[in-house]
Amino acid sequence: MEHRISRQMTDATDAYGRRLGAYLEQSSYSRLRGGPGVIDLAFGDPHEFPAPALVEVLQRHLSPQHTDWFAYTRDHPPAQESVAATLSRELALPFTADDVALTNGAFAGLTICLRSVCDPGDEVVYLDPAWFYYEPIIASVGAVPRPVALTPGSWRLDAELVAAAITPRTSAVIVNSPNNPTGAVYTDEEYAALAEVLREASARNGRPVYLLSDEAYRRIVFDGRSCPSPATHYPFTFLVHTYTKTLLLPGERVGYVAIPPTMPDPAVLRRALTVARLTTGWAFPNNSLLFALPELEQHALQVKPIEQRRDLLVDALREAGYEVQPSEGTFYLLARVPDADDWAHAAVLEERGLLVLPASVMGAPGYLRLSLTVTDDMLEETIGRLRSARPSTREHASVQR
Template identity: 30%
Template sequence: MINENYKSMLSAKSVIRELSEYATARGKEIGYENVFDFSLGNPSVAVPQEFTDEMIRLLETEDTMTLHGYTPSLGNPLYKENIAKSLNERFGMNYGPEHIFPTTGAAGAISHAVRAVTKPGDEVLTFAPYFPEYGPYITGAGLKLSVVPADPSSFQINFDKFLEMLNKDVMAVLINTPNNPSGVAYSTETLKRLSEVLTAKSEEYGHTIYLLSDEPYREIVFAGADAPYVSKFYPHTLSCYSFSKSLSLPGERIGYVAVNPACEGAEFIVPMCGQISRGTGHNCPPSIIQQAVAKVCSLTADLSVYETNMNIIYDTLVELGFTVVKPGGTFYIMPKALEESSIEFCKKAKDYDLIFVPADGFGAPGFFRMAYCIDTEKVQRAMGRLREFVKEVYKKTA
């Protein structure tokens, strides 16, 4: 008999993927340059040349077993050493290679990290707006995911609701900063208070509450934003990272878990992740990608276009009377729709070939997400179409 749980998931299609597929099909009709597709968060800037050069060097000079043989179950030593060194130099940490576990992107990192610090039946809290895939990551580990409602005025943590929901069954808190879908980065003040709450409640409940920090957008931070390194604030933090955005390598599925050396059980967590891999069939990211990224892990692609695009969109939204919190990073922005239903708003926008994602699935009904990882020239043309849409449908002008 087939697994009914996974069968039932087939009917829950991703709204983002459906909209992206619609935009592709529409592009075949009218030319994709005329479809203003803000649906999918696929990096739009070139991979650093240094990565390409290193891949070529490896293929031309290294023997095939070094390139393509099995890596140790806990990852390539050079990759782990260089990641630890980079984090220490950039953020004043004291990681060793023994605190780094290579994963297939941030998704693999979260899946390993949450299993390492919980047992089936435990509860995990996260904060709206949140990435919808947290659902299967957490429930797939036999855990309960509870979502703290958003503070739509800032999209910082809603501490009143958080304190209401925090209880002795919560073993981990999962955050995402800078945040998909809002683009907001948690501030120093927010992270300090979060650390204080987790410290006090861990003592009250008699067990450590771990903090899982999902941070694939860590390097996409805009001028003036307060976006500190999360693990500096709370010792029991596991950082979950991906190079998908910083190096524009989403298809290579390469990331890591970084265990704060001051974390309870730090000496066990990476070896435990190796055992978790045995049960999930993970068994390390590709060997050659670990080797190549090891040499460029402190670099980024040219990420400046995202800030340029954000400013164009933010200024236009404000001009048109939208309620919107200015992003501190990522390549997302999440305005409030011009009517109660963001789903209806996005349907109407489609008539103007503007492809927006309703944020209901992100835990923020009434808002919509725009992923602006597209060419700036297209963003500028899209703003003209947005003005036309808002004027004709909602009778609003600048």
């Protein structure tokens, strides 16, 4: 008897296969990763040991300080208060602890928001290029992904393009700034225009078009920038954050969804987000991370070294014949290949032991994504190999699809 996988998980599996799955299964990444001399610039993973002080914080909060230490714990007021204090300071809005729903990372944050506001058949708009998991997560809740193609190269948030993509079935729009993979940090002006579009669409549709603001990288901004949030412009916003980027610890998951104090009738949403966490695999952080959170708020990656690596890599990529704009934030650079075939160029670099992501799998065909989380030594080696692998060498590549 044949299996009967649900429509939603079938669609999510197809969406996954079209984007990230295509790379992991059709490239040599999984085979080459970790091999001798291979430098992995494909993903934003850590390549150095975390700061000992950070490990100490994590370990200390695994030492039980009372007998309830490992009991079921949902929210934890000191953790929520520390988040509310940070957001209040950064966004000049009076967030309270109740506005903060703690999660085990941004996967969970995005999923509980979509499960809370999307009915099957609803549409969710997001901007392409995009994180490769938006489409599978949207499909998994039975909603229809509606990607909006941004103008290549500038990648600015274009509210008019969003407006054109909204229909009466649109229940949510996802934006992501600092943006993975483009590196763009959206401005208050861009958010103000978007808010106007969403207000009009909500009024027209007779239901709120919710805004999911994926701010996973909100503390990874360069050149002295701050990171605006649409939460200061549009009340129906879910601000989704995770510490896994800020601390470069994707394997230990803690984050939150915050709703702005301007949100009407917040109790309805708070209850939905609680039940959504209960029914999305207990999407609360593990206790040790929950208890550590006020201290984790004080830790953060040093951004300056990432910025310096960005500058070195931008120069090297340009010298090697790629078009590239310096990122304004995130762990990534997006480099345009001369002839639009990102898979072929990724294969050329792969032959030189450089693993980079063909950004086709993020909706940016013709671009490569490179991660700045490599070490300085790995970067120096990368730059040397880029010099010996100018784009013109691609005719020698054995391209794998």
